[in-house]
Amino acid sequence: MNQSRWSLASRLTKLFAITTSALxxxxxxxxxxxxxxxxxxxxxxxxxxxxxxxxxxxDEGADPKLLAEAAETFQQDHSAFPMAWQVWQADxxxxxxxxxxxxxxxxxxxxxxxxxHGTTQAFQDDLRGMVAAGRGNLVFGxxxxxxxxxxxxRRYCMIGALLVLAAIVTIFAAGHVLVGRVANTLREVxxxxxxxxxxxxxxxxxxxRAPTEVREIVTALQEMxxxxxGEAERNRVFTASLAHELRSPIQNLMGETEVALMTERSGxxxxxxxxxxxxxxxxxxxxxxxxxxxxxxxxxxxxxxETRESFxxxxxxxxxxxxxxxxxxxxxxxxxxxxxxxxxxxxxxxxLLRAMRNLTANAIEWSSPGSKVDVRIRGExxxxxxxxxxxGPGIAEELKERIFEPFFRGPQAKGRRIGYGLGLAIVRSAVxxxxxxxxxxxxxxxxxxxxxxxxxxxxRPGVEETPVPG
Numbered sequence: 001m002n003q004s005r006w007s008l009a010s011r012l013t014k015l016f017a018i019t020t021s022a023l024x025x026x027x028x029x030x031x032x033x034x035x036x037x038x039x040x041x042x043x044x045x046x047x048x049x050x051x052x053x054x055x056x057x058x059d060e061g062a063d064p065k066l067l068a069e070a071a072e073t074f075q076q077d078h079s080a081f082p083m084a085w086q087v088w089q090a091d092x093x094x095x096x097x098x099x100x101x102x103x104x105x106x107x108x109x110x111x112x113x114x115x116x117h118g119t120t121q122a123f124q125d126d127l128r129g130m131v132a133a134g135r136g137n138l139v140f141g142x143x144x145x146x147x148x149x150x151x152x153x154r155r156y157c158m159i160g161a162l163l164v165l166a167a168i169v170t171i172f173a174a175g176h177v178l179v180g181r182v183a184n185t186l187r188e189v190x191x192x193x194x195x196x197x198x199x200x201x202x203x204x205x206x207x208x209r210a211p212t213e214v215r216e217i218v219t220a221l222q223e224m225x226x227x228x229x230g231e232a233e234r235n236r237v238f239t240a241s242l243a244h245e246l247r248s249p250i251q252n253l254m255g256e257t258e259v260a261l262m263t264e265r266s267g268x269x270x271x272x273x274x275x276x277x278x279x280x281x282x283x284x285x286x287x288x289x290x291x292x293x294x295x296x297x298x299x300x301x302x303x304x305x306e307t308r309e310s311f312x313x314x315x316x317x318x319x320x321x322x323x324x325x326x327x328x329x330x331x332x333x334x335x336x337x338x339x340x341x342x343x344x345x346x347x348x349x350x351x352l353l354r355a356m357r358n359l360t361a362n363a364i365e366w367s368s369p370g371s372k373v374d375v376r377i378r379g380e381x382x383x384x385x386x387x388x389x390x391x392g393p394g395i396a397e398e399l400k401e402r403i404f405e406p407f408f409r410g411p412q413a414k415g416r417r418i419g420y421g422l423g424l425a426i427v428r429s430a431v432x433x434x435x436x437x438x439x440x441x442x443x444x445x446x447x448x449x450x451x452x453x454x455x456x457x458x459x460r461p462g463v464e465e466t467p468v469p470g
Contacts, residue, residue, distance in 0.1 A: 013175035021168045028160030035156060039149045044120045046081065047130040050074055051142045054085050054099075055134045064097055071099035082145040088112055090137035101145070110141040126150045189218055249280050310346045313384055313454075314339035314377045320353045321375070324360045332369030335360070341379030346457040347434045355430040358423035359388045359450050366392030372445065383436075384454045390447035400440045404428040427452075 057070040075083050084100035098105055108129045111121060117139075121129040126147035134140045260273045318337055328335040345352065356375070363373045371391040378385045395403065403424050427450075431438045436454040443449040 012179045013172060016175045016179075017168055017171040020171050021164055024167045025160075025164050028157070028164065032153065032157050032160065036150070036153050039146070039153055040120075043081075043128045043144060043146045043149065044130075046078065047120060047128060047142055047144055048118075048132075050078075050083060050085070050144070051130055051132050051140055054142065055132070055140050058087070058134065058138070058140070067097070068099055075100060080148045084108075084143045086110065086141045086143075087134075088139045088141070090133075090139060096138070101143075104143040104145060105141075108143040110143065112139055112141065186217075189221065246284070249284055253277055253280055307349075308347050309349060310344060311349050312343055313345050313352065313386075314343040316349065316353055317356050317375070317377060320357055321360055324357060324364060327361070328364045328367075328373065331364065331367075333364050333367045334372040335364065335375070336372065337375045337377075339377045343377050343379045343384050344456060345384050345434075345454055347454070348430070351426075351430040351433065352454070355427040355452070356386065356388075358426050359386075359452075362423055363388050363390035363392070363448070363450075366390055366447065368392070374445070382456055384456065386452040386454065388450045389443035389445050391443070391445040392447040394442060394446070394448045395440055404438075 053074055054067075054070070058067065071083075071085055082101045082104060084098065084102055084104040086098045086105050087096040089096065104127060107125060108121070108123045108127050110129045110131050112131050114133070117132050118130065121131075123129065123143075126145060127143055128146050129141065129143040131139060131141040256273060256276065260270065265273075317339075321335070321337060325335050360373065360375055367373055367390045373391075374387075374389040376385075376387045376389075404427070405425060428438055431452055431454065434454055434457070436452060439451045439453075441449045441451065
């Protein structure tokens with residue numbers, strides 16, 4: 001499908017120019033209309049005033065010179081408007097006399113029909129006339145040249161038209177400069193984003209003269225780039241660490257197997273090798289399970305759905321911790337599991353149980369033979385509390401956050417097998433995905449205490465929660 005290419009700067013400039021020019025044109029047109037209406041009203045008022053003054057000055061049998069002097073006085077009072085007067089008999093046929101600029105009367109040719117008395121008559125060359133019946137059998141007419149007033153109006157319209165043209169040119173120029181500057185900044189942003197290479201690179205853009213909106217866009221892009229780079233770096237470390245961690249046990253398994261196959265051995269020797277392999281394979285299986293779980297949680301955090309259901313956490317935990325119980329017995333550690341109250345939760349069954357297994361296995365690893373690990377699950381209104389206590393060395397304050405990072409492994413205890421640094425990362429990921437909280441404290445037994453607070457999340461369709469006293 002062909003997609004037409006268009007420029008934001010060009011369209012914004014045209015839109016800005018057309019809109020502003022149309023606004024200037026409308027303002028000029030409306031103001032010209034009102035100015036012309038005002039000029040017409042002024043001329044009509046002046047015509048009526050001059051007619052009234054001439055009719056009041058007229059006296060039958062008066063000396064025409066006196067009327068001519070009155071006309072001259074009226075003209076001087078309104079020198080900007082040339083005037084002329086004319087008087088007829090009532091039948092409109094016989095003219096008595098004419099005063100003022102008589103050439104205006106010749107151009108106007110006033111209509112003296114009775115129905116038009118008192119109505120303004122418009123003529124070419126901006127002449128305005130009016131006829132009114134006077135005293136007795138006389139009819140008076142007056143013509144005024146309004147070119148000075150209407151000419152100003154025409155000049156105003158011409159100036160308005162020039163202003164519209166000037167506005168179009170100016171706005172096109174200003175819009176081209178302004179929008180072009182924004183467009184250049186956006187192009188610089190795009191080019192800078194293309195030039196970013198490596199995890200430590202950053203967008204280098206001069207925002208000194210950029211508008212606020214563009215600065216916000218660039219800031220958002222820089223934040224997004226930082227997040228992407230951080231995620232890319234974490235994925236790189238994750239992949240490198242995973243390859244390194246899985247390579248060692250696989251090579252050990254291969255080496256031990258090759259050595260075992262070099263010479264004939266007794267069944268007891270083969271059994272010992274296979275038992276050693278079994279423990280390594282279980283460790284690898286745990287590592288793979290942890291990787292699958294942490295990837296599932298990351299998948300859910302990006303907005304993808306995960307399998308969630310309502311289940312009893314305590315009974316499930318007793319079944320799933322059988323392997324850890326066997327491991328604790330083999331190392332001389334006493335593992336106890338206690339449950340109290342309603343332990344129903346709504347969530348990812350496998351994720352939460354994997355988190356409990358990892359916490360329990362971690363506690364067993366750090367416990368010495370003859371010590372104890374306590375796991376307690378307690379239901380309260382609205383949440384389920386899980387605590388795991390051990391009697392190990394505890395966790396240093398500066399490591400309480402780092403131990404939850406993938407592949408982080410703290411100081412190794414003597415005789416403790418080396419893990420993959422994924423167990424506690426799984427715990428935090430699972431708890432966070434369920435809207436819960438995790439806290440590290442000091443156990444009454446002297447070691448570490450991990451406390452999980454999990455919301456029930458039972459406010460789902462078809463799931464009812466029975467209040468349990470806390």
